[in-house]
Amino acid sequence: MALFLLFIFGTLIGSFLNVVILRLPKGENLGGRSYCTHCRHTLSFWDLFPILSFIFLRGRCRYCQTRISLRYFIIEFCTGLLFAASLWLVWPTNLIEVILLIKYCLFAAVLLAVFVIDWEHFLILDQIVFPSLAAIIVLNFCLDLLAHRLPNILGGNFISGLLAAVALALPFFSIWYFSKGQWMGFGDVKLALLLGAALGLGKTLVGFLLAAILGGLVSSLLLIFSNKTMKSKLPFGTFLSAGSLIALFYGDILLRWYLRLLGF
Numbered sequence: 001m002a003l004f005l006l007f008i009f010g011t012l013i014g015s016f017l018n019v020v021i022l023r024l025p026k027g028e029n030l031g032g033r034s035y036c037t038h039c040r041h042t043l044s045f046w047d048l049f050p051i052l053s054f055i056f057l058r059g060r061c062r063y064c065q066t067r068i069s070l071r072y073f074i075i076e077f078c079t080g081l082l083f084a085a086s087l088w089l090v091w092p093t094n095l096i097e098v099i100l101l102i103k104y105c106l107f108a109a110v111l112l113a114v115f116v117i118d119w120e121h122f123l124i125l126d127q128i129v130f131p132s133l134a135a136i137i138v139l140n141f142c143l144d145l146l147a148h149r150l151p152n153i154l155g156g157n158f159i160s161g162l163l164a165a166v167a168l169a170l171p172f173f174s175i176w177y178f179s180k181g182q183w184m185g186f187g188d189v190k191l192a193l194l195l196g197a198a199l200g201l202g203k204t205l206v207g208f209l210l211a212a213i214l215g216g217l218v219s220s221l222l223l224i225f226s227n228k229t230m231k232s233k234l235p236f237g238t239f240l241s242a243g244s245l246i247a248l249f250y251g252d253i254l255l256r257w258y259l260r261l262l263g264f
């Protein structure tokens, strides 16, 4: 029941993410009623119900019958799943774990938005990264404060998050700086700060490794099966988000497995 409720709540957030993904890259503001991107008709309350509206309207705009992209549905559904998965993983029994759950849901939602926007526009937006970074740092601080682990450098979230943020952003910054933005955009450097702060050093490294593997796989597939060349740009933020999402949920397991592999 709780899983289902959080799934529904997730689809509502997913509906908001759709607006963010659609409007922010175009520089539009987030206020104002939603409208059909084809006929620009303002949508009513009943058109905006996550998932259900899409099913009942059979994926078409009520006013102009234009097909609505399936991705709205997919993003709402995925956000719901991510929220339910976060609850499944954390299953809070006290205030600390409730805050942890909020952190998981927030971070997962942000990663989903970054994933799609970078894929579509090759953009990692400051309006998304910086508020999320601030929120994550505050949540980390609350987590440690409640658990009396604030001064704890390695076991805590707050300080280790900040250290991880800098530790990951520095190499990214060097790559960006010395390649003059050719191999990596400055957006990736800022995203690295967020990933480090949210995941801590261990899981961030897992996420980064996964991102490199995913990026390598996808670019080889593109090289083989499409007319992309080695010079074609790839949205690294998309792979970083995907890798970090996996690291968020499976980071501990993967890290343990990897350390064992190395003989620790």
Ligand SMILES: [Zn+2]
Residues within 6 Å of the ligand: 036, 037, 038, 039, 040, 041, 061, 062, 063, 064, 065, 066
């Ligand atoms: Zn329409």
